Structure formats: C-alpha cells, structure tokens
Amino acid sequence: MAQGYPPRRSARPSASGRRGRAGEPVRSRPEHSSRPNFDEFENGSDEDLPPWAGLGIHPTGPGGRQLRPPRAPEPAQPRGGQAWPAEEPPDARGSRRAAAKARRSRRRLVVGVGLFVVAVAVVLGILGKLPFQGKPAAAPGSGLVTTLQPGEFRAVPNACDAISVTLLRQYLPGKLAKVSQSVGNSSQSQCTWTLDARPDFRVLTVSSAALTPSLLSSGDGSATFSAIDAYGQQLRGLQDPPKSSKAPKAQLGAAAGLGRDAFSALQVFHVGGVTTDEVTVVARDRNVLVDISMQGQEHGGGFGPVPVSTLRAAALAAAHEMIAGIH
Secondary structure, three states, X not given: OOOOOOOOOOOOEOOOOOEOOOOOXXXXXXXXXXXXXXXXXXXXXXXXXXXXXXXXXXXXXXXXXXXXXXXXXXXXXXXXOOOOOOOOOHHHHHHHHHHHXXXXXXXXXXXXXXXXXXXXXXXXXXXXXXXXXXXXXXXXXXXXXXXXXXXXXXXXXXXXXXXXXHHHHHHOOOOOOEEEEEEEOOOEEEEEEEEEEOOEEEEEXXXXXXXXXXXXXXXXXXXXXXXXXXXXXXXXXXXXXXXXXXXXXXXXXXXXXXXXXXEEEEEEEEEOOEXXXXXXXXXXXXXXXXXXXXXXXXXXXXXXXXXXXXXXXXXHHHHHHHHHHHO
C-alpha cells in the first residue's frame, strides 16, 4: 500500500451529476457490510500505518488549510526565564513555616548562649580565674588588699603620753600655758603643747596615724600604700601650698635618723607685723605616718627670737620618740 495523502477528488460534478474526475467512468458502489473491515490493520504494526491514519490527521478547510483544534494556553512564565514554582499543598506550606520558625528559635538560642558565655569569660578574665591565666604574683599592684598585712600596725600610742617630760622641759622651758588633745583613738592621736612666757612663744604639735587598706589608695590598696599616699600629700602640700591657705612655700631638708621616707621643712609666716618660723618633720614607718611641727615667734609683740636650729632639733626629737612608741 502506497503511503501519503489520498488524491483529492474534483469538486466539479460529472456528466451523470456526481462528482469525480473528468472522463472517469461512473462506477457503481460495491455492496459491502455496514460494519467496517478492520482486517487490513489487524496483522500490521504501528509502523505500517500511513501518516494520515494517525492522530496527526486533521480536517481540511478551504484552500487546503488543515483545521486543527485550538491549543491549550501555555502557562505564563515569570521574568528572567525561570519557571513559576509549583503550587504546594497547604500542609506542605505549613510544614515549611514551622521549620523556618524552628530555625529562627534555634538561632536566637545559639546567640543568647554565645552572649552569656562571652559575658562570663569577661568577668572571669577580670578576676584572673580563667584556666589559662596564671596565679597573680604577690607584688604590689597585682591585686587589691583589704586587710592588714604582717608587720603593719593596727594602733598608735596616745600622743600626749608619747612625748617625754625631758623633751618638753628642754625645748619648751618654763610653765606650759596649754596642753590639748584634739584627736585621740586607737588608730589616730594628736596632742599640742603651748609655751607662752615672754620672751618665748613656742608651740609643739605631734600626731600619728595608723592607716588602713583603702580602694582609693594606689598600688594594691594596702594600708602601707595608704600611708605612702598620705606622705606624698603632706610633701606636696608643703612644696606647693594651696592659695586658699595663704601659707608660704617650704624649704625642704633631710630628717636625720628617720630613714628615707622622712623629710623636714621650714616655713616663715608674716602676719600683722609678726614673724613666726615653723619646722615640720614628716616620717613614715610602714602604714604609720608621723607628723611633727615646732613653731616659735621670731619677733613681734615682745617675743623672740627662737633659733631655727632649736625648732628643728625639737621636731626631730619628737619624731623619734613617736616612732619608738609605735614599736
């Protein structure tokens, strides 16, 4: 059987009134059963079928144009050439939302734990308790000290009892006009003796203090560092007195026999035509600070003069007795 489209018949009617080819004899239609005969196709395979016997055969319209069924509209494509994602069932969308919420919760938990760990590490680092940090050395400034250390003093003697009668008679001869104790407790004591007998006017003031540990102190905050700070303040106050005190700058000198943490200072006051000399001796022994001042009127009002050497000797002697009374 030849393959191809079957020949088209002429649209012009024949002489007999039936359509057909010109000059073609009219044939009578053979009798056949009303049922189509499928025998020709039963023994053949699909490859033996002519093209016009398949699904590709469509009716022909005017001009030989095939009448094809309308094509199904193609789904619209998004911009960029990517296909739209297939619509998910509601249960799948709910599962995705639950999974995303769980991921966010895990991220927040991880971030919170991380911040807590960092905060703990910072605190431990400040305290020096991290595993890789060594033990702080027992040197000054390595850590804060809040209690008295071995060798430091807890109390000082009463200043009025610490100065001997011999010293008083030597440097304040005559009848003392006044003895006053302005401060007196276990950790701090101060006492003043005044001689007011023409031509002598002299005043001896002694004080001592056992300082305690303080967070405001330098170094490790120990009691000794508190005394070091107080010693420095005394020295600076004499070198450069505040303007409000109207005190003159002192001439600094040594303090023989009191160690390296001791000095002497001389100030000359001029007030209302009266000149007064004052010698100050400051000494430190561990956490105890001793402050001695000896003043004498040089002239004015019928008093004086008092040699500066005498004032200095009296102050040094009183400082030695105060230090001795502590031990």
